[in-house]
Amino acid sequence: MYPETLKIGGKQVPYFRNDEFSNIILSINKGLKKLLFNKNGEIILLTSSGTGAMEATIMNCFTKEDNLIIINGGSFGHRFTQICDVHGIPYESVNIIFGETLTREMIEDKLNNGKFTGLLVNLDETSNGQLYDIKMLSDVCKKNNLVFVVDAISAFLADEVNMDKYSIDAVILSSQKALSLAPGLSIVALSEKMLKRVEVIDSESIYFDFKDYLKNAERGQTPFTPAVRVIIELEDMIKRLEKKGIYNIIKHTNDIASYFRKRVNEIGLEYPSYPLSNAVTPIIFPKNNADLVYKRLIEDYGFVVNPSGGNFAKSMFRVSHVGNQSIEDCEELILAISEIIKKL
Amino acid sequence: MYPETLKIGGKQVPYFRNDEFSNIILSINKGLKKLLFNKNGEIILLTSSGTGAMEATIMNCFTKEDNLIIINGGSFGHRFTQICDVHGIPYESVNIIFGETLTREMIEDKLNNGKFTGLLVNLDETSNGQLYDIKMLSDVCKKNNLVFVVDAISAFLADEVNMDKYSIDAVILSSQKALSLAPGLSIVALSEKMLKRVEVIDSESIYFDFKDYLKNAERGQTPFTPAVRVIIELEDMIKRLEKKGIYNIIKHTNDIASYFRKRVNEIGLEYPSYPLSNAVTPIIFPKNNADLVYKRLIEDYGFVVNPSGGNFAKSMFRVSHVGNQSIEDCEELILAISEIIKKL
Known part of the structure; x- marks a missing residue:
């Protein structure tokens, strides 16, 4: 962690239901949209670990009517399949054995045998470091009209995560990886297209209801007490990242x-x-x-x-x-x- | 916040998948069991706000086969009803108009008109400060064989929350109230009786699966990256609370x-x-x-x-x-x- 972050960590946590804190959230959302190239989308700040954000994204962006391709090359790909299992969301898992490289053919094998609506990938499979080919994945999604969800928890700031360039519909991040903040905050960035999807899906949760977060985000707030201190650290970090480029x-x-x-x-x-x-x-x-x-x-x-x-x-x-x-x-x-x- | 807590907040967040951090969680669980008089129960640490813990508790402790009494005297009582609505858990709401005092008769009116299995209360209804009569509620639960869930987010350390004395089956806490820590961590304490209930209920969530937390807690860990810094602050706070009594x-x-x-x-x-x-x-x-x-x-x-x-x-x-x-x-x-x- 950077000394600037630790300095914030040692300060009193302020009251947050006021304009001062709203401005912090508004500034974060603006900054993250820039860093992720998500000009027309929105940002959701969740008080949860990355897995909470993965589950929330699946719950709010997909239903039992969907059929997903999950790139499953390690523990975090496997986690996506577990989440879909629990929520009854149909999927096919593209399994990659350790040492193997994901290829377009492996995905097309599945695509040729069913009708699919979305693709989920942990861009960098944290458990073994494999970086999947985002250009290829993006192209597959475009050609097959798949909603494209990228868990970039490990990849962000290390590898290219450009929502506009690669037509990504949701990006999942968390505070404790390259952002180098304390754990406890996760972030979901949604594209304009994904926002329309979220709008018509009934949330199965109060705590993870994206529509509630989006409504509150308009005025720079969250529906429930957020991880205030990590959010203040995030504002500071984003300013420094924007400066560096x-x-x-x-x-x-x-x-x-x-x-x-x-x-x-x-x-x-x-x-x-x-x-x-x-x-x-x-x-x-x-x-x-x-x-x-x-x-x-x-x-x-x-x-x-x-x-x-x-x-x-x-x-x-x-x-x-x-x-x-x-x-x-x-x-x-x-x-x-x-x-x-x-x-x- | 206390100076001791701020000192921890300003330090590097350590790696947590090791014995050192496991010992912190084990010490917290032991301390919380003492402070809550929950000798034979267990403690769950969630990375979420209090609402996340309220929803997780309902999801893991009740099913569509249950029928609950919800004491609804303000925004937080109302939140319990919203959570039950989303999860299809039947309930009757005991509505208290602002200014009115909850009485035993108001609850018995409902009990006389149905078969119930549990009661949910925000012991101190945070939105207006009403403290419900825990002795009366406990007695009603015992006489009617109701599982007793107490949201003590506001009441803990201010009013008596003794799980043993009042036969409470679940207590919900969060880090930012009387514990005076940064927000982002919530706590659920389950009684021995409630643990048996949780055991046989299929979790509808990966992130909020109590069975997974209980299994991990045995070795002092959590299934997903926890709010490490708040947990370290909590250990320190519990030691000081135990000293004071x-x-x-x-x-x-x-x-x-x-x-x-x-x-x-x-x-x-x-x-x-x-x-x-x-x-x-x-x-x-x-x-x-x-x-x-x-x-x-x-x-x-x-x-x-x-x-x-x-x-x-x-x-x-x-x-x-x-x-x-x-x-x-x-x-x-x-x-x-x-x-x-x-x-x-």
Whole structure:
């Protein structure tokens, strides 16, 4: 987290049902529309984790009459299928085995065998770092008239998420990834086309009723007590992002990721061969000792990386490249990993 | 907010999928069970506002086979009815007109005309400060075998919320009221009896699936990224509350509320005659200028009180007595109000 954010975190949380706070939300919505290239759409701020926003988006944008394609290449793709299961929304899952790259043919196989109305993707599948081809996905959606939903929780600020250019209808974000704020706030950006869809769908929830959020957002408010402090941090962050320019930020993340990957190879380790998001590099440990390296990194060097779950706990961990970091930070981490693997 | 809390707010948010953070959650759950007298029950920490927790509780504890009594004496009672409407859960609403006091007879009128399984109440109806008679409600629930759900979002730490003594099956809390933390975290405490109910009800949500939270809570985790920073603040707050003792805290709030109400009368104003929570005093302005006094308080004195909505915007505002405040703070506010009304 950045010092500017921590400074806000240490201040009294103000009362929020007034013009001062409304102006903060209005300024955030304007800023996010710019950063996401969502000129004619709207922004919804939810007090929830990213999964809450994923579920809310599905509940408010689709019904049992829909039929969705879900790109399912890891835990977060799987989560989309679980949400559709619970809400009885029909879907076909395009399953990608670890190591495999998503292709257009895999999606067209499904499209040829049914009538579909939408496509859901975690642009960067956080659990293994695969970055799906947004240009291809966008083209598939356009050609097949599919509503296009992008979970960009990991991809935002690391990879290109341009709603206008790629005709994206909903983008899901959360506060704790590249935005580097405290967790607890998630964001859904809806396109003009999606707003029309939301308008005619009856909400199955009071807490996650997008129509209520959209109505309140007009005057810069939320229907229920929001995560006020994170929202104030978000306003500050957006101002700083706008100053830097979104494509400069993505380039910075790409520079760090590229440098890091080159160095991973130089110290004798590997990363997956499928296309990777700039947000994260999964490092593969051929000796199946990722868990031991992870532990040494914390205990001997104070570095916390992201352990992989389940079957990958010993073979891989992930290193994030987003937030407040530099090439120098990267190099320190690489040297630490290099020292540890020599000793193990 | 207390200086101890703000100090935590200004620190880096740590990684949370590790033992250190699990121990924080385990310590919170233990502490909350003590403070709520919920020895054999469990605690659920949700990343949501209080309304999210109200909806989650109804979704996980009741089904279309239930029939509920809802005490509806203001905006928050009304919210319970809206949630039941959306989820198709049958209920009868005991409507209390502003100024009226809830009586046992009003509830028994409904009970005599149907078969009921549960009762929902906002113990302190936040929108107008009425404190319902928990002893009477508890007795009604016991005699009629009703599951007893208490939204104590406003009442906690101000009025007695003893799950064991009053056989309460679910208590709903949120971080930003008397706990004086940043908003964004809500808490549901479930009794042993309610846990058995939750076990056999199929969740209609992924994000609000209590069974998933209960399973994760065993090892001190949550199914999805939690509001980490607020949780760390909560651990600190609970330790301090345990040191003070829950009944001492309630007495302190009662002392402040009693002093404040005496002074309200002394400066020639009134408050409602129905039983009031210690958490809040609604002040009635006979000249219908509550909105003007509210504005002067902010602009000339820097005091922010809680404006009333809708029909009550001009006749009333509410003064909170919870959180970091003393008799001296109260007196300053009274003197300010007194000066303002003399001039208006």
